[in-house]
Amino acid sequence: MAVHTTTHHSSGQVLPFRESLLAMLGISFVTMLVALDQTVVGTALPTIVAELKGFDLYAWVATSYLLASVITVPIFGRLGDYYGRKPFLIASIVVFTGASVLCGMANSMLFLVLARGLQGIGGGMLVGTAFACIPDLFPDSVVRLRWQVMMSSAFGIANAIGPSLGGFLTQYAGWRSVFYVNLPVGLLSLFFVWRYLPHMRHVAHEGRMRLDWPGAVLIALALGSLQLFVELLPKHGVSAAAVALLAVSIVAAWALWQWEKRFPQAILPVDMFRNRSLNALFTLSVLGGFSMFSLLFYAPLLFQGGFGMSPQEAGLVITPLVVFITIGSIANGRIVSRIPNPNLMLYVGFGMLAVSCLAVVIATRAMPHALLMAFMIFGGLGLGFVMPNLTVFAQQTAGREHLGIATALLQSLRMIGGMVGTAITGTFVTHMYASGVRSALENDHAMQWFGDLGDPQILINHEAQTTLTTQMAQAGHNGGVLLETAREALVAAIHLGLALAAAVAVISVWQSRRVPPVKLRRQIEPVVSAD
Incomplete structure (x- = not known):
């Protein structure tokens, strides 16, 4: 296979406009594949469990x-640096x-869980390689920011239509169709990536490269154990297994x-963590994920379970959050290349996220939906x-050799x-809600109903609520009042969790000062390419 240096076009991109557009279409379809799956499947899960009968899983x-x-994201991010990203993207x-397709064919919950694990390996390979393809195609960071809008738009579209599409497919075509919908999108992305994405490699190595298998196993062990700890914490608290x-x-x-x-050929180059700028950006990524996922996971539960909205109403209120992530990315691409200090956007972004989380903390059921939507737009x-900006700043700081792994x-x-954010918020919600409900039921001498009312999901299921209040009324209890007390307990618990998310966003604003001033480079670096 011939290795040569690619000729760059004057606009700061490896390929001419048409080829760049078609290659980016392939990467955007790949992004849409992962985003669609994340949003569509959640809507279908209750129906899947009802049919496959495996609630414990x-x-x-x-x-x-x-x-x-x-586990697979960092492993394939590094392998892409060594061997080029195209083979891994196609495989993923x-x-x-x-x-x-295997998920759609599942005839038991265990089969579905195993197929989802295999899907997760493919998803990790996709995320680990797709995001790093963009700087391969656009070495100039200013040009890259403009093209990155395509990827953000694909992500935003998938997030916006995913929940509604999941509900529609489940209702009219059965739950298996929510998995089969990935087939046409997957084939489309495969065609564009195979046909138009160039095969580029940035790390030249002599002879056969030794794969860092011990490093890969230790990454799997460290992240796998952390993920399982996060799953156990909200349900069982600080148990011996969790510790x-x-x-x-x-x-x-x-x-x-x-x-x-x-x-010598580490899958996780530790010298990256000694870089002050990269260290700061990695820290901000953890903190940003904490606040972002806490808001994305628990605002819908607050609106439906706490404020009594229907799933459609809650979906309408929460949709601006995901749509405006895309709009914000598009606006950012225009602004950041025109201001003398690009770091300013980190302060503004985290500040807006903190305000959004705080606004949801003070939100009440009486607030108009338009105001709640404004809070979501802000976030x-x-x-x-x-x-x-975190992505572009890290890519620019890491250099070509570590681009994929960074x-x-x-x-x-x-x-x-x-994971950590949703686990901590989930622990607050589970224990504070259970404590509030237990107290109300004890006062009313109705502890026999704790099994039904102790799970916040009942506040979303109107049929179960009607059955429960009828049973309570027959036993001489006011079910409506107890349900209202449960709602208040849920609102208080989610408010506390999101107050923590707001505090983390404020810390992120403070931490942004650790990022050394970034200058978006216009010069073009040579890339080693293997066609």
């Missing part, structure tokens, strides 16, 4: 996917799409650090100002921040 449908993807589309998993994660992370310092714009680590660390 309910959480594992999401967990198995997350676990596999969190094939694995992800094939696993989607043991956290200890395994910490020991594996320490062992990984020690090993990678000595291995979406803030995230749109933060996320693309981009992949940002995605992984954001997911880890989100």
Whole structure:
């Protein structure tokens, strides 16, 4: 295979406009594939569980996917640096799409969980390689920011239509169709990537490269244990199993650090963490993920369970959050290349995210929906100002050799921040809600109903509420008052969790000062390409 230096076009892109557009279409379809799956499947889950009858594995449908993807993102981000990203992107589309078909064919919950784990491996490969393809195509960071809008738009469209599409497909075509919908999108992305994405490699190495298998195993152990700890914490609190998993994660992370310092072709180059600028950006990615996922996961529960909105009303109120992440990214691309201090956008973005979280904390059921939507718009714009800049700043700081692993680590660390954020908020919600409900039921001598009322999901299920209030009335209790008390307990618990998310966003504003001034470069660096 011939290796040569690619000739750059004067506009700061590797390919002419038409080829760049077609290659970016392929990458955008890949992004849409992952985003669609994340939003569509959630809507169908209650129906899936009802048919496959495996409620004990309910959480594992999401967990198995997350676990596999969190582990594979950094591994394939690094392999892409060595071997070029195109082969891994093609393999990831094939694995992800094939696993989607297996999910649709599932005849038991265990089969579905295993197929979702395989889908997570494909999803992790996709995220680990797709995001790093953009700087390959556009070495000039100013040009890159403009093209990145296509990827943000694909993500935004998928997030906006995903919940509604999931509901529609489940109702009219059956739950299996929510997995089969990945097939046409997967084939489309496969065609564009195969045909138009160039095969570029940035790290030239002599002879056969030694793969860092111990590093990969230690990453899997550290992140896998952390993910399982996060799953256990909200349900069982600080149990012996949770502490043991956290200890395994910490020991594996320490062992990984020690090993990678000595291995010449480390999958996780530790010298990146000694870079002050990258360190600051990685920290901001964790903190940003914490606030972002807390808001994305618990605002819908607040609106439906706490404020009594229908799923459609809650969907309408929450949609501006995901749509304006895209609009914010588009606006950011225009603004950041025109201002003398691009770092300013991090302060503005995290500040807006903090205000949005605080606004939801003081939100009440009596507030007009338009005002709640304005809070969501503010948060979406803030995230749109933060996320693309963290990526571009890290890519510029890391240099060509570490471009893929730096981009992949940002995605992984954001997911880890989100895992920790949702676990802590989930722990608050589970225990504060249960405590409030228990107190109300004890006062009313109605503790026999704790099994029904102790799960916040009943505040979303109107049929279950009607059945419960009827049964309580027959036993001489005022079910309506007790349900209202449960709603108040849920609102208080979510408000506390989102207050913590707001505090983390404020800390992020303060931490943004650690990022050294970034200058968006116009010069073009040579890229090693293998056609």
